[in-house]
Amino acid sequence: MTAAARALSLVCPETPLLPVEIAGETVFAKAESLQRTGSFKARGAWWRLSSIPEERRPAGVVAFSSGNHAQGVAWAAARLQMPATIVMPADAPAAKIAGTRAFGAEIVFYDRATQSREALAAALAQARGAVLVPSFDDPWIIEGQGTCGLEIAGQYARAVGAAPARIAICCGGGGLSAGIALAVADAEIIVVEPEGWDDMGESLASGTIVAVGPCPPATACDALQTQRVSPLTFDVLRTRGARGVAVSEAEIAAAMRFAFERLKLVVEPGGAVALASVLAGRVPAAGTVVTLSGGNVDRARFAAALG
Template identity: 65%
Template sequence: MSEKVPSYEGVVAAAARLSGIVAETPLLPFEHRGRLHWLKAESLQRGGAFKYRGAYNRLAQIAPENRPAGVVAFSSGNHAQGVARAAKLLGMPAAIVMPADAPAVKVAGTRALGAEVIPYDRHTESREQIAARIAAERGAVLVPSFDDVDVVEGQGTTGLDILRQLGRVPGRVVVPCGGGGLSAGIALALPESAIVIAEPEGWDDMGRSLAGGAIVEVPADAPFTACDALQTKRVADMTFGALKAAGATGVAVSEAEHRAAMRFAYDLGLVVEPGGAVALAALLAGKLPDDDAETVVVCSGSNVDPAQFAAVLTERV
């Protein structure tokens, strides 16, 4: 039997499963350099990020007899809150392995939803190994943040939202990318659109993997980035395969560029965290092809430390 892979049909099924559960976030028009573009504001999703889509789609399919043992996930914060929120709604216990240096607002938000938070050192410990061990000890279901068919298909419902709201297939969709779950899902949902993934400089492993045709990892000496949600060391075969098949390309943005995008989004009335602003940053910084393709950028993640956000807004450039 062949291994299950994410599909367009799976995204459609996920959309039906998520109806009435997730928010239909707005598609906002904005102008830049005389051109009209569209911003999909997943920063306004329940829990502040698209991660709730994939988390609920995965947890809702756990058999009732397996739910009392709960779920285990690993995340810097947005997937953590998505899983915690879905688990609470479905009456399941949740344990989340989170970096000890994760933003306090994300840790607090996860705990407020009733989840157990298990800290680890992202520099010396493997979150995957810790989560797998805990799940095995408890008989719980392990819920990856992107390397899972149901998670990818749930996240891909963002693309169906865009199609319905825009009323036509967009020429291009630019998506923030950590492990690639959201961008792979959108590529499945919108097979006729050009998909561009955006990452922080030095953490642009998906972009380099797509350019070279094979997965490469983030180097051990990767530079600092405030994009904590995008610090994935290695993308999954599943997400890379879906994006490669879609002909996706990648761009990388600097720290200054994503901060400028955060300020631009704020002028549109949105609070967007660093990792959620990289797709918008790519457009604003002129890193996309200079053509007439109708462009939708996805902004996701409003779970930013208030002091950090205030510093970005008051920064002089």
């Protein structure tokens, strides 16, 4: 992971770890919403794409994502002068579609309800001889996201003189959670998901992978709508003794307002769930770091959350 950190230090800024008082305690928020492309996904994308051998780069890459991984891969591919094709849901936020296109990537849309993004992306990659870049089920991606944890450990130690007791992490497929779990070995790891989409939490509680149930509820967290987590991320988190917490849509909106009012940050719904878990009292505030994992949100949705 230190090699990934060295590579990323040349292209990605260290994002701030911001103190904020909650319930009389100081909580630290890792502002990955300020990362390149507006989310932590740039980390894993750069490490994965920059690790592709030179001879394979002309064929490009194919990825699937609702938007944050899409933008990370598109940005990394543009810097490395590689073609990029991104499979995105037709209902992806307009801001994320526009951001992905701005980096020059080709977008192939699919229907969340009737099509498999994994199958579509795999078929495209095979047909083009391109490298398939999953959003979380990949060792390079996990390692790249783990550099966020290395930064947290160093920043927290400099600010407090100790290690964080726990880290609450926004979780979809678990790439960021698994990476941080590997990078910060002594902290309690808590994965946070929206209610009804808390398949990682349910999987950790049961000891085996559990898919999202039929007809899951609507959620503003487009970035966290993972139907089934991967054995790779699940095994890392299970081995580390991680546990899951779920938060409601109202609690997520409240966290977005809190981040805007108290930290002066624009945070998307999926990037606010970890903060929501502390504000709602489901995770203790003392000694806790929360990830603000992304800030790519449409204006209308953000305005609605602010009320």
